[in-house]
Amino acid sequence: MPLELYLDLHSQPCRSVFIFAKKTNIPFDFKFVDLATGQQYGEDFGKISVVRKVPVMRDGDFILTESVAILKYLAEKFGTSDSDHWYPADLQKRARVNEYLSWQHAAMRAHGSKVFWFRAIVPIITGSDVPKEKMDSAMEDLTLSLKVFEEKFLDDRPFIIGEKISLADLVAIVEIMQPVGTGLDLFENRPTLGAWRDRVKMELGEALFDEAHKTIMDVASLPQTFENNGMLEFLKPKIQKMFN
Amino acid sequence: MTLEMYLDLFSQPCRSVYIFAKKNNISFDFMKVSLLEGEQYGEEFGKINMIRKAPAIRDGDFCLAESIAIMKYLAEKYQTSDHWYPADLQKRARVNEYLSWQHMGIRMHGSKMFWLRLLIPKIMGVEVPKDKMDGALEDLEGSLKLIEEKFIGDKPFIAGEQISLADLVAIVEIMQPVGSGLDVFEGRLKLSAWRDRVQAEIGKELFDEAHQGILASQEMVKNMDSSKMQIFKPKILRLFL
Numbered sequence: 139m140p141l142e143l144y145l146d147l148h149s150q151p152c153r154s155v156f157i158f159a160k161k162t163n164i165p166f167d168f169k170f171v172d173l174a175t176g177q178q179y180g181e182d183f184g185k186i187s188v189v190r191k192v193p194v195m196r197d198g199d200f201i202l203t204e205s206v207a208i209l210k211y212l213a214e215k216f217g218t219s220d221s222d223h224w225y226p227a228d229l230q231k232r233a234r235v236n237e238y239l240s241w242q243h244a245a246m247r248a249h250g251s252k253v254f255w256f257r258a259i260v261p262i263i264t265g266s267d268v269p270k271e272k273m274d275s276a277m278e279d280l281t282l283s284l285k286v287f288e289e290k291f292l293d294d295r296p297f298i299i300g301e302k303i304s305l306a307d308l309v310a311i312v313e314i315m316q317p318v319g320t321g322l323d324l325f326e327n328r329p330t331l332g333a334w335r336d337r338v339k340m341e342l343g344e345a346l347f348d349e350a351h352k353t354i355m356d357v358a359s360l361p362q363t364f365e366n367n368g369m370l371e372f373l374k375p376k377i378q379k380m381f382n
Numbered sequence: 383m384t385l386e387m388y389l390d391l392f393s394q395p396c397r398s399v400y401i402f403a404k405k406n407n408i409s410f411d412f413m414k415v416s417l418l419e420g421e422q423y424g425e426e427f428g429k430i431n432m433i434r435k436a437p438a439i440r441d442g443d444f445c446l447a448e449s450i451a452i453m454k455y456l457a458e459k460y461q462t463s464d465h466w467y468p469a470d471l472q473k474r475a476r477v478n479e480y481l482s483w484q485h486m487g488i489r490m491h492g493s494k495m496f497w498l499r500l501l502i503p504k505i506m507g508v509e510v511p512k513d514k515m516d517g518a519l520e521d522l523e524g525s526l527k528l529i530e531e532k533f534i535g536d537k538p539f540i541a542g543e544q545i546s547l548a549d550l551v552a553i554v555e556i557m558q559p560v561g562s563g564l565d566v567f568e569g570r571l572k573l574s575a576w577r578d579r580v581q582a583e584i585g586k587e588l589f590d591e592a593h594q595g596i597l598a599s600q601e602m603v604k605n606m607d608s609s610k611m612q613i614f615k616p617k618i619l620r621l622f623l
Contacts, residue, residue, distance in 0.1 A: 188532050189483070200472055207478035214471055229458055230444055236451035241433065243485035275620055290432050379517060 141166040144186060144194040146173040147353040150247065151205030152193045153312040157350050158209055158305070161342055162224070164216050174360060175367040206239050209305050223302035234299045238291055238306035242313065246287060249280040250316045255380065257320040262361045263373050272381065280317065280324075288330045296337055303341040311338050312350075319354035385410040386440040388430055390417045391595045394489065395449030396437045397554040401584055401592050402453050402547070406462045410439075418606065420613050450481050453547050465544035476541045480533050480548035484555065488529065491522040492558040494622065499562040500603045502618055505611045514622070522559060522566070529556075530572045538579055545583040553580045554592075561596035 143159060143166045145152040159166050171177050171192050178190045187194045187203050195202045195211070202208055213225040226232050253276050256268040267273075287310065291298050298306040314335075318324055325332040339347045364370055387403065387410045389396040403410055415421045415436045422434045431438035431447045438447045439455075446452055457467045468474050498510045498518055529552065533540050540548040556577075559566055567574045581589045595602075 189528065200475075202475050202479060204479045204482035206482040207475050210478055211471065211475045214474075229455065232458075233444075233446050233451050233455040236454055237446060237448045239482075240448035240450045240485070243482070244490065248486065279620075286433060379521075 139198060142169050142196040143167070144169045144171050144183070144192055144196070146171050146192055147350060148173055148357075149192050150251070150312040150316050151309075153315075153350045153354075154305075154308050155193045155195070155205050155208050155212075157312070157342060157346060158212060158224070158308060160346055160350075162212070162216060162221060164212060174363040174369065176369055176372060206305075206309070209309070213305065223299075223304055225305050226299065231299045231304075235304050235306045238298055239309060241291075242309060245283045246310065246313045249276065249283045250313045252276045252380070253280050253317040253322065254320055255377075257317065257322065258357045258360065259373070260377055260380075262364060263370055263377055284314075284324065284328065284331065288328065292330060292334055297334070303338060307334075307338050308342075311335065315351055315354060319351070319357050383442055386413050387411070388413045388415050388427065388436055388438045388440070390415050390436050391592060392417055392599065393436050394493070394554040394558050395551075397557075397592045397596075398547075398550045399437045399439075399449050399452050399456075401554070401588060402462075402466070402550060403456060404588055404592075405584060406456070406460060406466075408456055408460050418611060420610075423613070450547070450551065453550075457547070465541075465546055467547050468541065473541050473546075477546045477548045480540050481551060483533075484551060488522075488525040488552070489555050491518065491525050492555045494518050495522055495559040495564060496562045496599075497618070497622060499559075499564065500599060501611075501614070502622060504603050504606060504608050505614055506618060506623075507608070510622070526556070526566060526570065526573060530570065530576075534572060534576050539576070545580060549576075549580050550584070553577065553584075557593055557596060561593075561599045563600050 141159075141164065143155060145156055145168060147153055147156065156168075158164075171183060171194075173192065177183060178192060183190065186196065186201060189203055191203065193203075193205050193208060195208045197211075197215075202211060210225060213221070217224065225235060256273055256276050260268050268276075291306070291310070295301075297303050298310070314324060314331075325335055364373070385408065387399060389400055389412060391397055391400060400412075402408075415427055417436060421427060422436060427438075428434065430440055430445055433447055435447060437449050437452060438445065439452050441455075441459075446455060454467060456462070467477060495518055498515055503509055533548070533552070537543070539545050540552065556566060556573075567577060
C-alpha cells in the first residue's frame with residue numbers, strides 16, 4: 139500500500155511535505171482535503187486525525203501529523219547517503235536544522251500566517267479591512283522575523299546550514315511564500331532573502347516549486363469557495379479570536 | 383571547557399533543558415539570565431543568542447538556541463538512554479509529532495495564561511478584560527483535552543511505555559499556568575495520573591527543584607518592582623491587549 143499524504147496546497151506545511159516527497163521521489167497518493175470547504179471538520183477526516191489539521195501522513199497503519207515530524211520520518215525512512223543534506227547526521231549541522239525548525243513555529247510561521255489571514259481571508263469574512271493598527275502590528279512582527287531569518291539563520295551562508303539545502307530551507311520558503319501569495323512582495327529590498335530564494339528554487343526545481351505554489355498564488359478565488367460552502371459564518375468566531 | 387547553559391527557571395523551555403541535563407548527569411555551568419529584569423537584552427547575552435531568548439547553550443565555540451534543538455543535541459552527544467529520543471522510526475516520529483504540535487498547541491496558551499493572570503496586572507496595573515481571559519482559558523482547556531485524548535491516550539507516556547522528551551516538554555509547559563495559581567490538574571484524572579508518572583520518572587527532588595521558582599511566582603511577582611518591568615509594556619500591548 140503506497141504512502142498516503144492528506145494535503146491542501148493552500149497550507150504551508152502541506153507544501154513542504156509535498157515538495158519533499160516529490161523532490162526525493164517518494165511515491166504517494168495525494169489525498170486532497172479541501173480546507174476552503176471545511177473538509178477537515180468532516181466525519182471521514184476525523185477518523186484520520188482528531189486534531190483536524192493538515193498535513194497528515196498514513197504509512198500502512200501508521201498515521202502521523204505535523205509536517206516537521208512527517209518530513210523527518212520521510213527523510214529517515216527513504217533517505218540515502220546522497221540525500222543526507224536534507225537532515226544531516228552531523229551533530230552540529232543537524233542541531234542547526236532543528237534550531238530553525240523549532241524557532242519557526244511561533245515566529246516565521248505564525249507571523250506569515252497572520253499577515254496572510256489579515257490580507258486575504260479576514261476581509262472576505264468580516265466584509266471590511268483589518269484595522270490599520272492591527273495590520274501594522276502584524277506586518278511589524280513579520281518584518282522582524284524576516285530580519286532574524288536573514289541575519290541569524292542565513293547570515294552569509296548560501297543555505298541555513300551552509301553549502302547545501304536542508305529541511306530548514308524548505309520549511310522556511312513555504313512559510314515566506316504565504317503572505318507573498320496575497321500580493322506582498324517580501325523579496326523586494328531584501329537582496330539576501332531574494333538571492334536565497336533563487337538558490338532554493340533552483341535546488342528544488344522551478345517546475346516543482348511553481349506547481350506547489352500555484353494554489354496560494356491564486357487566492358483571489360477563495361471568497362467564492364467560502365461563500366458556496368457556508369464557511370463565512372463558520373469562520374467568524376475563529377477570526378474574532380485572532381483579534382483577542 | 384565546560385558546557386554553559388544560559389537559563390532562567392521561570393521559563394518553561396529552560397526547565398526542560400535543566401531537568402534533562404541534570405537527570406542525565408551532564409555537567410554544565412548554570413549561567414543565570416534574569417528574564418524579568420531584561421538581562422536577555424544585554425550586550426553579553428546577545429553574543430550567545432541574537433534572538434535574545436533563553437535557553438541557549440555554548441559548547442566550546444558552538445552556540446545553540448531552542449530547547450528542543452538543545453535537548454536533541456545533548457541526547458546525541460552524550461548518548462543518553464534511548465527512551466528519551468528513541469531510535470525506532472515510529473516512536474521517534476511520535477515524539478517529534480508532539481514536540482512540533484506543542485509550540486502553538488500548548489506552549490502559547492500556557493504562557494499566555496501566566497502573563498494574563500500575573501505579569502500583565504503587575505506591569506500594566508490593570509486586570510485583563512474578562513473576554514480575553516475567557517478566550518485564553520478556552521484555548522488552554524482545548525489544548526489540555528487534546529493532550530489527554532490524543533497524545534497520552536491510554537498510554538502511560540506520550541511515546542508509549544517509557545518517558546521521552548515529549549513528556550518532559552509537556553510537563554514544564556503545563557506547570558506554567560499552575561504557577562499562576564490555576565490548578566489545571568483538578569478534574570483531569572488522566573492528566574494527573576500522567577503527571578504523577580512523569581514526576582516519578584524525573585524524580586520528585588529534581589522536579590521540585592526545577593519548579594520551585596515558578597510555583598512561588600504569585601508571591602514573587604507581588605513583590606517585584608513594576609517600574610523595572612516597563613520594558614515589557616510594548617510587548618504586552620502588541621501580544622495580549
